[in-house]
Amino acid sequence: MRKLMSNRLVVPAFLALLVVALAFVMPSNFYFRVAALVWISALAVIGLNLLMGFAGQVSLGHAGFFGLGAYSVAILPAQFGLHPVIALIAGAAGCALLAFVVGRPILRLKGHYLAVATLGFGILVSMVISNEAWLTGGPDGMPVSRLTLFGWRARGADTWYWITGGLMVVGALLAVNLVASPTGRALRALHDSEVAARVVGVDVARYKLIVFVISAIYASVAGSALALVNGFITPDAAGFLHSIQLVTMVVLGGMGSILGSVVGAAVLVVLPQVLTVFHEYEHLMLGFMMMAFMILLRSGIVPSLSTLIAGRRA
């Protein structure tokens, strides 16, 4: 059993099974749509979790990369006639480059200073997106052309359920492999103690930058996927509140847990949908549940529950 659990393929395989199994119990298109949104958020959160949970660096500006990815599949096909898939790759490459350039100075900062610097970066991106209306449609957003692959048009919530589910599983697979690799070991080392990591020869600045770039790519691809699913995109995707949402998903699900990323995303995507029955009490309930979760399960849902179960078994 332990040997099975330690296998790095367990979590991605479980997620793949989950995607397939859930498809059989979805009662309507609406559920497929919500599930697709969960997979998309989960993808961005897995990337952010690599940065926060494994390397221990906070980013309050990740929605900036998410927004850039979303707008690249909206703008590039509309303005330059690029294929959406090329636009998605171009967006991810652009985000990687941007993360590489801004990451160098930003990641020298520590703790709350890092938080405020990434916050500033995210706000600058979202401000450019909502102010350059000639390119982005401004605060009203802009339409995104449909994805067509070899003459086949991707449409319908169930189609997107499979595409986004697949992206998420691939993302999880790459993430667990990264964590198990020498790079992952270096990241965990610098999370525990930067000084100790440096002493044993880890190039701290380089590894921080690597994981920052990787997490930016995750966010960008997730953003592109959201734009394609919705067929429409507004600057909210790049906004500060979305950054906070992503961070909350990471912490809620459990820092340093890939499975936790998916759980955190699922809770925060599904919860508001459920809470709409409370009408005007919606925000009250959301805030209350966020506080309650974090007070009761302070190291996140998945790690807290797994220690609870392990404790009971012992």
Next chain:
Amino acid sequence: MAEFLQFCASGLTVGAVYALVALGFTIIYNASDVVNFAQGEFVMIGGMTTVFATAAGVPLPAAVLIAILAAMAIGLLLHRLAIEPARGASPVTLIIITIGASIFLRGLAQIVFDKQFHSLPSFSGDTPINIGGALVLPQSFWVLGGALVIVIALWAFFNRTVIGKAVLATAANRLAARLVGINTSFVIGLSFVLSAAIGAIAGILVTPITLTSYDIGTLLALKGFAAAMLGGMGNPIGAIIGGLLVGLLEAFGAGYISSTYKDAMAFIVILAVLFVMPCGLLGRASVERV
């Protein structure tokens, strides 16, 4: 020149509010290491409670008092019900709790009050005062004067009273403070109450100029946090300087460069400052113990 003075006046007025929010961040952070993102909500509660109390017929001074007391009560509840039970949790977890609290308080305000924008009549008329060609609203003097009074009162509290010194001692070293008999839990609660009162006063003073509504807190918390970091986290003088600077940068950015990018100005400067001084303008470089 008149234009320059005009931008100075509006920048300092808004900056004074940011400074008070940043000061609230600093007081709580020093006492408890918590970054309280619900700080902006105190500003909202101050303004909104005053608006609704005066609308119900309460005279303005009494309404102001009610608003400040309401904010203080909520500050205390926030500490007792949300921060204290999570003692020992990681800083990020605590930040998420305060963000949850801010969403909760916004939801509460939406129900108790409403979703409209509200204003208060200016405390001493709307006739602008001409200073070197710049027209300054009398309410601006209320904001700046109020901020000054708060800063002086805080200075006196921290340096001249035993309780104030207990707060400073807790900020310096929590374990040592407990060893000399200071009830640190009380001190941390007090810091929440104090920050809530400061935020509420800022909200009341600025409402006649900038209006208030249930959702103004987020942006204020953001700017206040940024201002506190610009000055150097944990340094009260840095918080005031940071707040005023952010206000001035916005005013000059909007006036001379582009009003659509006025919020960007402040963040560009903050990023630039942090790249050169990674601990803010007045922050001390932290020494990591290995």
